[in-house]
Amino acid sequence: NAGVMQNPRHLVRRRGQEARLRCSPMKGHSHVYWYRQLPEEGLKFMVYLQKENIIDESGMPKERFSAEFPKEGPSILRIQQVVRGDSAAYFCASSPAGLSGANVLTFGAGSRLTVL
Amino acid sequence: AQSVTQLDSHVSVSEGTPVLLRCNYSSSYSPSLFWYVQHPNKGLQLLLKYTSAATLVKGINGFEAEFKKSETSFHLTKPSAHMSDAAEYFCVLGGSQGNLIFGKGTKLSVKP
Numbered sequence: 667n668a669g670v671m672q673n674p675r676h677l678v679r680r681r682g683q684e685a686r687l688r689c690s691p692m693k694g695h696s697h698v699y700w701y702r703q704l705p706e707e708g709l710k711f712m713v714y715l716q717k718e719n720i721i722d723e724s725g726m727p728k729e730r731f732s733a734e735f736p737k738e739g740p741s742i743l744r745i746q747q748v749v750r751g752d753s754a755a756y757f758c759a760s761s762p763a764g765l766s767g768a769n770v771l772t773f774g775a776g777s778r779l780t781v782l
Numbered sequence: 783a784q785s786v787t788q789l790d791s792h793v794s795v796s797e798g799t800p801v802l803l804r805c806n807y808s809s810s811y812s813p814s815l816f817w818y819v820q821h822p823n824k825g826l827q828l829l830l831k832y833t834s835a836a837t838l839v840k841g842i843n844g845f846e847a848e849f850k851k852s853e854t855s856f857h858l859t860k861p862s863a864h865m866s867d868a869a870e871y872f873c874v875l876g877g878s879q880g881n882l883i884f885g886k887g888t889k890l891s892v893k894p
Contacts, residue, residue: 707886708885714881759826770816773827778823
């Protein structure tokens with residue numbers, strides 16, 4: 667079982683470019699979560715998706731950020747017109763069903779975005 | 783409102799001595815609580831979880847945590863630190879909307 671796979675592990679972008687981060691959940695998991703970790707901070711929830719559905723995007727910035735989880739293929743977190751403040755580690759997690767007390771998220775190793 | 787507070791941003795111990803990482807939570811319902819560990823440039827690994835069963839929870843690598851409702855605490859302990867325990871530890875609360883609420887983390891240093 668390959669676990670949650672994120673790529674790229676490291677991404678460098680210049681201000682104004684677009685960043686695309688991909689996440690393949692664990693086999694059998696249909697729910698994906700994205701979290702952002704700023705330097706010296708804990709992880710902050712961004713968005714929760716099921717296949718072809720955004721369930722909760724309350725943590726997503728209102729502009730420039732979007733996420734999708736298509737029927738086929740990985741989940742993608744897209745950041746348009748990146749700014750230096752977007753530099754962070756972005757973690758994806760997956761679960762077999764909606765999070766409950768018994769369910770636990772499995773995290774990927776993260777994608778580290780650096781904006782020059 | 784739900785929140786989690788890790789009381790120490792840095793903890794330093796000597797190898798072989800006990801570890802105590804403190805966590806307090808605020809929740810309006812019966813909480814699910816977790817401790818995760820993050821080694822440098824690695825992902826998050828679950829150490830243990832509390833889901834309203836036994837209040838003393840045993841995890842991997844000799845760690846355990848005790849849920850104390852009266853103190854709204856979920857402190858992480860280990861009797862004897864090992865060099866490989868040096869990492870950042872996150873106390874996490876299961877949120878009411880299905881997401882996880884992370885504390886800011888405690889960096890554990892272990893001196894030889």
